[in-house]
Amino acid sequence: MRYDYLIAGAGIIGLSIARELIRREPQARIAIIEKESDVAKHASGRNSGVLHAGFYYTADSLKARFTRDGNRAMKKYCEQNGLFINPCGKLVVASDESELQGLEELKRRAARNGVRLEWLSEEEAARIEPNVRTYRKALYSPDTASVDPVEVCQCLKRELVSSGVDFFFNTKYTGRSHQTIRTNKPVFTCGYFINAAGLFADRIARDFGFGLQYTIIPFKGIYMKYAKNKSDVTTNIYPVPNLNNPFLGVHFTKTVDGSIKIGPTAIPAFWRENYKGFHRFNLGEFIQILYYEAKLFLTNSFHFRQLAFEEMKKYDKANFIGLSLRMVKAMDRNGFGDFLQPGIRAQLLNKKTLELVQDFVVEGDAGSIHVLNAVSPAFTCSFPFAEYVAELIGEKRSAVKSSLASKPEEDLVCQVT
Template identity: 75%
Template sequence: MKYDYVIAGAGIVGLSIARELNRRYPEARIAIIEKESDVAKHSSGRNSGVLHAGFYYTADSLKAKFTRDGNRAMKRYCEENGLKVNNCGKLVIATNEAELEGLAELKRRGDRNSVELECMDESDVSRIDPNVHTYKKALFSPSTATVDPVEICQCMKREIASKGVELFFDTRYSEHRGEAIRTNRGKFICRYFINAAGLYADRIAHDFGFGLNYAIIPFKGIYLKFARNKSDVLTNIYPVPDLNNPFLGVHFTKTVDGSIKIGPTAIPAFWRENYRGMYRFKLGEFSQVMYYMTKLFIRDSFHFRRLAINEMKKYSKAHLIGLSLKMVNQLDRKGFGEFLQPGIRAQLLNKQTLELVQDFVLEGDASSIHVLNAVSPAFTCALPFASYIVDQVEEKLVGKRLDWERGRDQAQGVPG
């Protein structure tokens, strides 16, 4: 099986890369290999469904640009394909005087990133959602929306398949030898390999000699549904985040169908697919994760001890509900149902500094490229991020051709 491009991973990033490659090179042979039975079985199908606006991130980050542009691009994609969008907006609220400076910093970032963000007082907030409780001020993001991530991924799968992209499910990457990508279902020969494997992106990158300074450590995100009604909360409600780590804290999400849920947690997971019980337990993964978690706990990098202890408490439904109730005037705590299916966040750790990497990371050469850190909000960013990745691939292939031409000229005695 010979292809121009082989992509590992059929999440939103892998699908978007295939779509962008097909758009630029409609005659190219493109394949996606995916170890699961369908698209979006991990982070892409287990996230909040929020299309973020792009005001959390520093202006010099890739996330800032891709989130802003991706919000617009994904809404446009949904409109063009008849997919659901809930344009419900988002309020970021404060709970005390100290958090007002956090709101001010978010407003400065939003302004630098050219993201619409309205500063409101309590009376303005009540007009957006009368049930929201804030301390003096809040920020309103009118461009924040919610979608159905699985619906989008399924639509994109159908689109690229109809244009000739081949998808191979239940196909697990094993190793590479030159242009040969070996899997449990045979060998794929490719001119260029693109690693968008999410939770296992670092493992595949290491096999190519890339990403050696990094390891992925997993964090479990759990949501709890408010089952009583869909009307007690009208918009997404978020607390002021700790900008020193990539987690946004427990918040209210207004889903695409108008339902209400709270979460997510950021509970340290013990292996990469630690969704429930001993599901897909792997001793090697457990050992590696515990090694790095222990180092983080001992050194207390980015206040990991406090983070881990506070997050573990969120396994308690009563505790999780209590955190959410601080953001609303009233809500029946007995109205919450069961926990929804958990997701695992593939968070990149710098092994030297023991810091969580908060921006996208790519490494590669003229034969392969590796998406080492498709960190949240990767779903929002997917379309412009895919375009950026394909730009990087083109640059590396052009460089390869120029190097080959220089080598040929030197061999023939042609002056450089």
């Protein structure tokens, strides 16, 4: 089982990196290992499907850099492959005077990031979405759209298989020794290892000496479908977010088929795959995560205490629905169905500062690279982000080759030996 590149994780990031590598090196032998039975079984297949435009993020961030370009690249990919797109746009609305400053900041960020974002009066907003409620004005993003994330990932899988990439499903990373990767099935050797394992990326990275200052704190995101009809809302409607944390608040999402759902929550979870009940309960994870969540609660870092209380209240359907109804003029409270399947956000925490990491984090060397914080809008960013990772891999491997070439002959022999 010898490969030039071995990728752990068959979510959107692992798939996109494989696609970029095979594009650059058509003869490379590439394999993807995935502990589940198919692609996109976790965050990549459980997200909203919204293609964000790129105005939430500061101009110096990787997210700002990749969201705008990723929005265009993903739309192009869907169009070329006959995949569905709902070009529904997005309204960001204010509830009172205090939130107008938040709208102003989003508009400034959009301008710096080169993203289209338009000011609308209440009357203009109502022409786009007759049911929307906002205070004085709103922002409109015409480039926001929705796709089916599972459909996209399945299309990528078919493309990769046709390009010669090997998939090993139900194959879980268990450890490594140099460039030998152990799994619950085969043992692999590889020229380069790429960790895109989402919820378990930090754990794998530590085996290679990376990500030592970080740990994953999982947050559960739950949506609820509006079952009455598809017409009461025609565009995405978002509140002004708290820009001090990475969560966007409960909002209305128009899915690719025109359905309406509200969410998500950002409820602190107690183990990495804490989707429902005690499914996949892990005592070790529970103890470690509870330890860090207790520290966050006691120190109240980034107002975690208030966040935890507010998010836990969202398990109450009446409260959850009430948060969404603030953004619309009229909607049937009884028209909502049950909670949809939850997703888990693999949110990175800096263990020293006790702050949530807002941007993507990638660490690596000449033998491996580790994607440590591929959280929303990672799906939107996936194609340009994969180009970025491929460039990093090339730079790190070239740097070592250059270093070896510059060594005296006797040192070089020693190094090779």
